[in-house]
Amino acid sequence: MAHKAALMPLACFAVLAGVFAMALLREHNPAILPSALIGKPAPALELPAALKGSKGLTPEALTGGITAVNIFASWCVTCVGEQPTLMQMKKDGVTVLGIAYKDSRENIALWLQKHGNPFSAVGLDEKGRAAIDWGVYGVPETYFIDAEGIVRHKHIGALSMQDYTAKLKPLLEEMRK
Amino acid sequence: MIIELGHFALVFALLLSLAMAAVPLFGAHRERESWMRLAKPAAISISGLVTISFFSLIHAYALSDFSVRMVVENSHTMKPVIYKIAAVWGNHEGSMLLWALILALWTTRLVRQKEIPLPLQARALGVAGLLQAGFLSFILFASSPFQRLEPPAKEGLDLNPVLQDVLLAIHPPVLYMGYVGFSIAFCLAAAALIEKKADSNWAGILRPYAMTAWIFLTCGIGLGSFWAYYELGWGGFWFWDPVENASLLPWLAGTALLHSVAVLEKRGSLRGWTVFLAILAFSLSLTGTFLVRSGVLTSVHAFASDPLRGVFILALLGAMTGGALLLYAFRAPYLKIAGGFRPVSRESALLLNNVFLFTVLATVFTGTVYPVILSALDLGTVTVGPPYYTLCLTPLLVPFALLMGAGPNLAWREAQLAPVLKKLILPFVAAAGLALLPGFLRSEFQPVATALIFAASYIGAATLQELFTKTNRFRHFRLPASFYGMVLAHLGFAVMLAGATASTAWKSEETLWMKPQQILAFADYDITLRGIQAGLGKNYDFDRAQLTVATEGLAVGTLAPEKRWYPGAQRATSETGLLRDGLGIVYATLGDADAKDPLRRVLRFYFHPFILLLPLGVTLIALGGAVALLRRKRGEHGA
Numbered sequence: 056m057a058h059k060a061a062l063m064p065l066a067c068f069a070v071l072a073g074v075f076a077m078a079l080l081r082e083h084n085p086a087i088l089p090s091a092l093i094g095k096p097a098p099a100l101e102l103p104a105a106l107k108g109s110k111g112l113t114p115e116a117l118t119g120g121i122t123a124v125n126i127f128a129s130w131c132v133t134c135v136g137e138q139p140t141l142m143q144m145k146k147d148g149v150t151v152l153g154i155a156y157k158d159s160r161e162n163i164a165l166w167l168q169k170h171g172n173p174f175s176a177v178g179l180d181e182k183g184r185a186a187i188d189w190g191v192y193g194v195p196e197t198y199f200i201d202a203e204g205i206v207r208h209k210h211i212g213a214l215s216m217q218d219y220t221a222k223l224k225p226l227l228e229e230m231r232k
Numbered sequence: 233m234i235i236e237l238g239h240f241a242l243v244f245a246l247l248l249s250l251a252m253a254a255v256p257l258f259g260a261h262r263e264r265e266s267w268m269r270l271a272k273p274a275a276i277s278i279s280g281l282v283t284i285s286f287f288s289l290i291h292a293y294a295l296s297d298f299s300v301r302m303v304v305e306n307s308h309t310m311k312p313v314i315y316k317i318a319a320v321w322g323n324h325e326g327s328m329l330l331w332a333l334i335l336a337l338w339t340t341r342l343v344r345q346k347e348i349p350l351p352l353q354a355r356a357l358g359v360a361g362l363l364q365a366g367f368l369s370f371i372l373f374a375s376s377p378f379q380r381l382e383p384p385a386k387e388g389l390d391l392n393p394v395l396q397d398v399l400l401a402i403h404p405p406v407l408y409m410g411y412v413g414f415s416i417a418f419c420l421a422a423a424a425l426i427e428k429k430a431d432s433n434w435a436g437i438l439r440p441y442a443m444t445a446w447i448f449l450t451c452g453i454g455l456g457s458f459w460a461y462y463e464l465g466w467g468g469f470w471f472w473d474p475v476e477n478a479s480l481l482p483w484l485a486g487t488a489l490l491h492s493v494a495v496l497e498k499r500g501s502l503r504g505w506t507v508f509l510a511i512l513a514f515s516l517s518l519t520g521t522f523l524v525r526s527g528v529l530t531s532v533h534a535f536a537s538d539p540l541r542g543v544f545i546l547a548l549l550g551a552m553t554g555g556a557l558l559l560y561a562f563r564a565p566y567l568k569i570a571g572g573f574r575p576v577s578r579e580s581a582l583l584l585n586n587v588f589l590f591t592v593l594a595t596v597f598t599g600t601v602y603p604v605i606l607s608a609l610d611l612g613t614v615t616v617g618p619p620y621y622t623l624c625l626t627p628l629l630v631p632f633a634l635l636m637g638a639g640p641n642l643a644w645r646e647a648q649l650a651p652v653l654k655k656l657i658l659p660f661v662a663a664a665g666l667a668l669l670p671g672f673l674r675s676e677f678q679p680v681a682t683a684l685i686f687a688a689s690y691i692g693a694a695t696l697q698e699l700f701t702k703t704n705r706f707r708h709f710r711l712p713a714s715f716y717g718m719v720l721a722h723l724g725f726a727v728m729l730a731g732a733t734a735s736t737a738w739k740s741e742e743t744l745w746m747k748p749q750q751i752l753a754f755a756d757y758d759i760t761l762r763g764i765q766a767g768l769g770k771n772y773d774f775d776r777a778q779l780t781v782a783t784e785g786l787a788v789g790t791l792a793p794e795k796r797w798y799p800g801a802q803r804a805t806s807e808t809g810l811l812r813d814g815l816g817i818v819y820a821t822l823g824d825a826d827a828k829d830p831l832r833r834v835l836r837f838y839f840h841p842f843i844l845l846l847p848l849g850v851t852l853i854a855l856g857g858a859v860a861l862l863r864r865k866r867g868e869h870g871a
Contacts, residue, residue, distance in 0.1 A: 078608035159827035
């Protein structure tokens, strides 16, 4: 016969195990922090070109087709990891725009030369002002904008190939409709 | 070929574990001696097989066999040999195998246990067999380190350079010795519940296991904290990170267990509670592993998150802890035997100690799992930070300290309070004076620091006073080893608490841009940046700042913080520059260069006074445990 007090630990443990199971089994992604921009028009883009001889970012850059706006920096170590994914996205017909956050033209040029350049245009956000408009938490972050210029999705952190194929591809398909 | 041999050995070990679980447990139930005796050879064979399996992995890593998937993912030919071998347990799969190996080795220690009744031993080994079967099936079915790669890779993907560190290489084995060591206490507790019997003899068998595990855990936590201090470059030694808490929780439960098992061994009381703590210590080790491995809690340390593994570990946790607690619910009432003691006695003091430790444990546990609970119930994402712990733990520590000073003075069974209180006036006054001193010197009053310094000095003073009286003013030292162990551990706790408080409350911090030859006046020092040099290390290139530190014109030493780039892993790390001055440490990290002027660099400095008291305190605590383990000799009797 079980004593009431002796049952207490088991009861507590059962509750905890239940909570752990719930935490584990629900789709769990701590990286999803809501962005106030989702479902709203993207902030106006007005940034000088980061690379000599190429164009900067203008509001027109966001019209026509699906655009990914990637906020990166040459001093950002994890950004290196997402370059192949961005390249793949470019191959798949997504216009990839870059915003270089608190960076210098020399470093960006060197960095893109070393790690590849998936961007059709790169704007330089020297003081980090544009990043404030976009609500950037840190680099890298990527925003997905549909043909109407509405922000549909925000990805925080480096975009892995897995993120892209598992989550973003279906989303992009949907945005194309 | 050798890898397949290792894989096969592990499969065989799993089958043997199942046999070790079933046959002796059933044999003990039916009182068949020959069945019970089977546990010993089974345990020894399992440890042999798991060792073979582990060495097959070491072999693959040492020779950089890139046809093995884990080797490709975690090693590199350019890596120094010691890190190639450490890479075996630097990842999820390998560290689970290390866990199984350590469990197997601990189990063989139980096989050699003297003066243990055969049924108790057979049952404990049987439960160990159940645990081992659980871990081995987790390795084989959900995280096999033996997978081959077809075709083999040409080169490995390196180990995270942050993890390329001697301290970190030895940290997991030490920590696991602690975690897994508690499994033996767990097995003995389960066996006691099956037998409905937990007496002084049982406590005497359990205590050395719990103590040894606790010593390893103490060292493991200390090493981890020291590693975080100099490697992460954040200028702190404890971040209340979930992974750190995961190692602290079983330590707290283990500390409580060591105090309650002493009561059971000497006086025969607190039986059910001691059994419960033995179950708790290991369950918390498991929970910690679960929280880290499953990705339920994200943290800087999380290096493997896989939902399937999480489900598997949760099932293991449910079966092991749930099973033991179920047994506890039905059998603990039988353990109750009237072993009465008065409200004022050593027993009460130790019980009160358990209440405090348990409250601290509950506080840390709540802070750790609260974010998980919130996110499970869709109530948002939060993190619980240091302010919560400071706020909750400081008020607990002061009464805890008062008790810690008084407890060892009380006699077993029934004690007189008045003389003890009278005796403690001296340490109390001394500690109060010491605690108020920094306030006078600096003409600023920090309430939290004052309270904690008071707690630390009071524990220190009361413990020394107790040593003084018990040894009859240092005239005779023939006291039980456990007394000296207690003195060392309590002094260690006081020293550690003082170090943690002083280095946090009176630290200095400065971040700035510096150019060569620039001089910074920082804390009591003048720090000069002599220059920045670039160079090539073993498998990385680096920038190194040369700094000289002087105080009042006299040179103290140099600091050389580095920024490293590992091309193999495409990662940058920063190496802290440390300079010891007395008990304090001057700490420097090198940051980025100015884009326009590469000679201008960001530098960050910390000065942590008295921080060396921390490792000193932790060492004393661990040493106290080791001393308490020494066998009683020459007719000494228990304290």
